[in-house]
Amino acid sequence: MATLADTPARGPAGAARTLWREMNAIQRLALALAVILAVLALLAPVLAPFEPNAQSLMNRLRPPVGFERARPGYWLGTDELGRDLLSRCLYGLRLTLGLAFLGALIGLVIGGTLGLLAGVRGGRTDALVMGAVDTQIAVPFTLIALFVLVVFGNTIAVMVLVLGLYGWEQYARIVRGEVMKLMRMPFIEAARAAGAGPARIARVHLLPNLVSPLVVQFTLSLSNIILLESTLSFLGLGVQPPTATLGAMVGVGRDFMPTAPWIVLAPALSILIVTFAVQILGDWLRDRADPRLRKR
Amino acid sequence: MLRYALRTLARMAVTFLVIVTLVFFATRISGNPLDFILADGLTSEDRAILIRYYELDRSWWHQYLAFLRGFWDGQFGLSFIERRPVGTIVLERLWPTAQLLLSAMALTLALALPLGILAAMHRDRWIGSAVMTLAFLGYAVPNFVLAVFLILIFAYWLNWLPVVGNATAWHFILPTLTLASGLVAALTRFTRNAMLDVLGQDFMRTARAKGLSERAVILRHGLRNAGITILSVVGLQVAGLAAAGSVVVESIFAWPGIGELLVRSAIRRDYPVLQFGVLTVAFAVIVINALIDLAYAWADPRLRQRGA
Numbered sequence: 001m002a003t004l005a006d007t008p009a010r011g012p013a014g015a016a017r018t019l020w021r022e023m024n025a026i027q028r029l030a031l032a033l034a035v036i037l038a039v040l041a042l043l044a045p046v047l048a049p050f051e052p053n054a055q056s057l058m059n060r061l062r063p064p065v066g067f068e069r070a071r072p073g074y075w076l077g078t079d080e081l082g083r084d085l086l087s088r089c090l091y092g093l094r095l096t097l098g099l100a101f102l103g104a105l106i107g108l109v110i111g112g113t114l115g116l117l118a119g120v121r122g123g124r125t126d127a128l129v130m131g132a133v134d135t136q137i138a139v140p141f142t143l144i145a146l147f148v149l150v151v152f153g154n155t156i157a158v159m160v161l162v163l164g165l166y167g168w169e170q171y172a173r174i175v176r177g178e179v180m181k182l183m184r185m186p187f188i189e190a191a192r193a194a195g196a197g198p199a200r201i202a203r204v205h206l207l208p209n210l211v212s213p214l215v216v217q218f219t220l221s222l223s224n225i226i227l228l229e230s231t232l233s234f235l236g237l238g239v240q241p242p243t244a245t246l247g248a249m250v251g252v253g254r255d256f257m258p259t260a261p262w263i264v265l266a267p268a269l270s271i272l273i274v275t276f277a278v279q280i281l282g283d284w285l286r287d288r289a290d291p292r293l294r295k296r
Numbered sequence: 297m298l299r300y301a302l303r304t305l306a307r308m309a310v311t312f313l314v315i316v317t318l319v320f321f322a323t324r325i326s327g328n329p330l331d332f333i334l335a336d337g338l339t340s341e342d343r344a345i346l347i348r349y350y351e352l353d354r355s356w357w358h359q360y361l362a363f364l365r366g367f368w369d370g371q372f373g374l375s376f377i378e379r380r381p382v383g384t385i386v387l388e389r390l391w392p393t394a395q396l397l398l399s400a401m402a403l404t405l406a407l408a409l410p411l412g413i414l415a416a417m418h419r420d421r422w423i424g425s426a427v428m429t430l431a432f433l434g435y436a437v438p439n440f441v442l443a444v445f446l447i448l449i450f451a452y453w454l455n456w457l458p459v460v461g462n463a464t465a466w467h468f469i470l471p472t473l474t475l476a477s478g479l480v481a482a483l484t485r486f487t488r489n490a491m492l493d494v495l496g497q498d499f500m501r502t503a504r505a506k507g508l509s510e511r512a513v514i515l516r517h518g519l520r521n522a523g524i525t526i527l528s529v530v531g532l533q534v535a536g537l538a539a540a541g542s543v544v545v546e547s548i549f550a551w552p553g554i555g556e557l558l559v560r561s562a563i564r565r566d567y568p569v570l571q572f573g574v575l576t577v578a579f580a581v582i583v584i585n586a587l588i589d590l591a592y593a594w595a596d597p598r599l600r601q602r603g604a
Contacts, residue, residue: 134307134311135314138311138315138578138582138585140578142539142540143558146558146559146570147319147322147574148322150570151322151323152322231439234544235440237562247440250441257447265448268441272437272441275437276436280436283432
């Protein structure tokens with residue numbers, strides 16, 4: 001298996017240059033988009049021309065600049081309450097990406113820890129963890145999310161928890177598989193003979209070898225989580241109004257589709273750009289990590 | 297085979313029991329279950345009576361058994377918005393959902409299998425990359441975003457298709473397309489990869505060497521062997537995608553199915569309906585997966601031996 005560490009390293013800059021040379025045009029575009037989106041999300045408070053929730057009765061349902069009735073300054077137009085769509089999209093992007101990042105991180109920690117435990121301890125621990133993994137796979141996660149959000153209330157904290165629970169089983173399976181493979185290798189045997197305990201073996205010998213599969217899985221699960229969050233918010237079950245997330249903006253804007261389609265189009269196109277960029281990068285990292293797929 | 301079937305059945309039962317148990321305890325640790333079972337605005341005397349009635353003063357162990365017994369007796373409580381038995385409400389919704397899923401599945405199979413085979417046969421030519429790009433789009437575009445675009449174009453701008461409910465055959469087009477997009481993408485990818493694995497095998501060369509037409513080689517020898525792999529994917533991936541997708545698609549198109557019911561009862565906090573609906577769908581998915589697991593074992597004897 002090729003790992004990120006295989007890249008002939010001349011410092012981080014050299015590694016980055018090698019990676020860049022390997023990418024095709026679409027993947028470079030996706031990377032550039034991802035960087036731009038991350039910057040936009042981070043700088044949303046600086047860049048947004050208006051407060052995301054500031055209403056303006058005089059400027060309700062204004063189309064984007066360039067159309068009839070447009071108001072200068074409202075680049076993407078306004079919604080039914082006269083809120084600036086550009087500002088809301090920026091803040092929505094910020095929240096969507098932030099939630100997804102936090103969720104993927106929680107999934108990584110939970111799933112990675114359980115997978116490590118299962119792989120290192122084996123036996124009953126392994127059976128228990130894999131049983132939980134099978135149960136999680138057996139039930140569509142949307143159902144679990146619906147249920148948890150209703151029972152525990154749809155606050156941001158619960159939302160983060162739900163997103164964190166999504167995909168932990170993927171990390172657990174991958175880490176467990178890698179660990180089981182590594183545990184049979186001579187260098188682990190040698191470490192054990194030298195007197196290293198399970199904790200030391202896990203920290204010093206296993207973790208460094210797990211970094212690259214985890215990075216791949218993190219990117220893939222990031223795009224899944226973005227999809228889940230925007231879907232839940234779209235359905236009105238996620239982050240509650242007036243807080244802007246891209247999914248919620250599409251959900252609320254739905255009612256104005258015949259007369260003011262831009263309210264839906266601005267956040268919907270933003271979601272498309274985000275998922276495309278993240279998905280392309282995820283696919284690229286996965287194919288790169290698996291030489292069997294690289295040929296295809 | 298019988299041993300394998302029994303083991304699958306046992307695993308199915310355990311999974312479902314775990315889910316029922318989790319649902320039970322989730323409602324207990326998140327507060328007084330009365331707040332979920334009953335509407336607001338009760339006097340304290342009414343509350344006391346209801347606590348007695350629902351046996352909430354008994355031990356949790358007793359309550360858990362009573363909860364399980366409810367499944368056996370078909371007693372799942374009343375919807376506190378519609379005041380009708382939860383079982384009836386959920387059952388009414390099954391047929392529209394089944395209709396939508398069946399039409400989406402039919403479209404998926406009709407598109408994904410030929411597309412996947414095509415992409416595998418012409419993988420280095422433009423047609424192969426065109427198919428894979430389409431599959432990528434289907435995979436990366438969220439269901440609800442696609443639905444919004446389809447509604448804008450075909451309902452509002454062109455005025456060709458209806459978007460609310462399931463009254464006529466025309467009503468099936470947009471929901472079916474939306475739901476099928478993700479499924480087609482997933483299945484095309486897997487068909488292609490499974491076919492690529494098969495195309496390199498020795499028996500394919502043998503089949504060609506003995507003079508079979510390319511069509512017979514691909515369909516009779518290639519697809520039949522790739523089919524086993526594809527079947528396993530149809531189970532796990534597609535059942536999950538379809539369940540998640542139908543929740544979204546049904547609520548967008550106001551389709552009177554179980555997915556729309558789940559979202560509606562979640563928003564209105566109609567807790568008994570949501571609980572039973574979630575368990576019903578979970579049960580359906582588990583049963584379908586078990587059936588596909590069995591079909592898989594039946595088609596591939598090696599699996600039975602291994603006992604998976």
